[in-house]
Amino acid sequence: xxxxxxxxxxxxxxxxxxxxEDSVLTNFIQQNGEGQWRxxxxxxxxxxxxxxxxxxxxxxxxxxxxxxxxSEDEEDLIVRLHGLxxxxxxxxxxxxxxxxxxxxxxxxNTHLLKKLKTTPAAPPxxxxxxxxxxxxxxxxxxxxxxxxxxDKNKTTAAAAELPIKLPPKEETSNKDQRGADEIDPPKTKxxxxxxxxxxxxxxxxxxxxxLASGASNSDAGYAPEKAPEVLSxxxxxxxxxxxMDDADYGMCGAGEDDFLAATGFILxxxxxxxxxxxxxNMLEKVYDEYLQLL
DNA sequence: AAAGAAGTCAACCGCGGGTTT
DNA sequence: CAAACCCGCGGTTGACTTCTT
Numbered sequence: 299x300x301x302x303x304x305x306x307x308x309x310x311x312x313x314x315x316x317x318x319e320d321s322v323l324t325n326f327i328q329q330n331g332e333g334q335w336r337x338x339x340x341x342x343x344x345x346x347x348x349x350x351x352x353x354x355x356x357x358x359x360x361x362x363x364x365x366x367x368x369s370e371d372e373e374d375l376i377v378r379l380h381g382l383x384x385x386x387x388x389x390x391x392x393x394x395x396x397x398x399x400x401x402x403x404x405x406x407n408t409h410l411l412k413k414l415k416t417t418p419a420a421p422p423x424x425x426x427x428x429x430x431x432x433x434x435x436x437x438x439x440x441x442x443x444x445x446x447x448x449d450k451n452k453t454t455a456a457a458a459e460l461p462i463k464l465p466p467k468e469e470t471s472n473k474d475q476r477g478a479d480e481i482d483p484p485k486t487k488x489x490x491x492x493x494x495x496x497x498x499x500x501x502x503x504x505x506x507x508x509l510a511s512g513a514s515n516s517d518a519g520y521a522p523e524k525a526p527e528v529l530s531x532x533x534x535x536x537x538x539x540x541x542m543d544d545a546d547y548g549m550c551g552a553g554e555d556d557f558l559a560a561t562g563f564i565l566x567x568x569x570x571x572x573x574x575x576x577x578x579n580m581l582e583k584v585y586d587e588y589l590q591l592l
Numbered sequence: 593a594a595a596g597a598a599g600t601c602a603a604c605c606g607c608g609g610g611t612t613t
Numbered sequence: 614c615a616a617a618c619c620c621g622c623g624g625t626t627g628a629c630t631t632c633t634t
Contacts, residue, residue, distance in 0.1 A: 312603080312604075313602095313603075313604095313628090314602070314603075314628085315602090315603090333619095333620090334619090335619075335620070336618080336619060336620085347604095348619085348620090349604080349605090349620090349621095350603075350604080352620080352621080353602085353603065353604080354602090354603085356621090357602075357603085358602080385623065385624085386622085386623085387622080387623065388621075388622060388623085399621095399622075399623080400601085400602075400603085400623095401601085401602095403623075403624085404600070404601050404602085405600095405601095407600095407601095407624095408599065408600055408601075409600095412599095594634100595633100595634090596632105596633085596634085597631100597632080597633075597634090598630100598631085598632070598633085599629105599630080599631070599632085600628105600629085600630075600631090601627100601628095601629090601630100602626105602627100602628090602629100603625100603626085603627090603628100604624105604625080604626070604627095605623105605624085605625075605626090606622105606623100606624095606625105607621105607622085607623095607624105608620105608621095608622085609619105609620090609621090609622100610618100610619085610620085610621100611617100611618080611619075611620095612616100612617080612618070612619090613615100613616085613617070613618085
């Protein structure tokens, strides 16, 4: 497959973005829309590579991004979805509007992984190789390679090994493993200083929007018209897991999610404002449904 | 108070898939 | 059909912050 280098690094800025660069990028995208990342920097007058611009926009500048303070419900959902999907952060992020794959990935690696490892009652970790990244261990760059090409199969195969039953929610949210933000004042650590932009117009891309609008019309997130022939059974009709009427919720991922969409299965998305309401049974249904699909 | 350790997270890297030429 | 290109993803890095001694 032909591949060109990301960009000629000559003369391009790297590292943290300045506020000026942010505003230039934001203004440009607001006027011209997303996409064309390759040529965007040149057109916008940014000395950045397209990738860097895309990343900055997707993870930071994009409207609707929530930052920090991942709630207990979100955390719980992350843990459970990770059990199902493994390290497919973009899919997991798709179920958490306003959260980015990068943020979830970081949160997993820094908070949840540790938490789950130290908690006997924690749900089983997904068999996906666990990152062993250690900031002090340099030069161990990349051994993943060919594993990636099997990502889709990996999810299937790995998930097939998952236990059938979800652990009760309580077990994943005891005092020790919960985000220290909320209940442990002395340990409170809130990363807030960065801009927090939460808007009702969350969308990952324009294509997402179009897909989302279609998907959100389907009742309870189930889109039978998307169910292809491979579907040998009818997915259960989901009762509203979350507030599906909430205009803020995003069906991000519903369209791109080949794995799910290919089976006509669309997992409801956690709303911006609401919570899981402790509906463990519902999560178990979601989980079971995933297992059936796998 | 200072130094080292540990934690956090924004950003980078390189790859693979999909699309265009 | 193959090459070129674009995009998005997951893993990793390293600067910075916070904690511990």
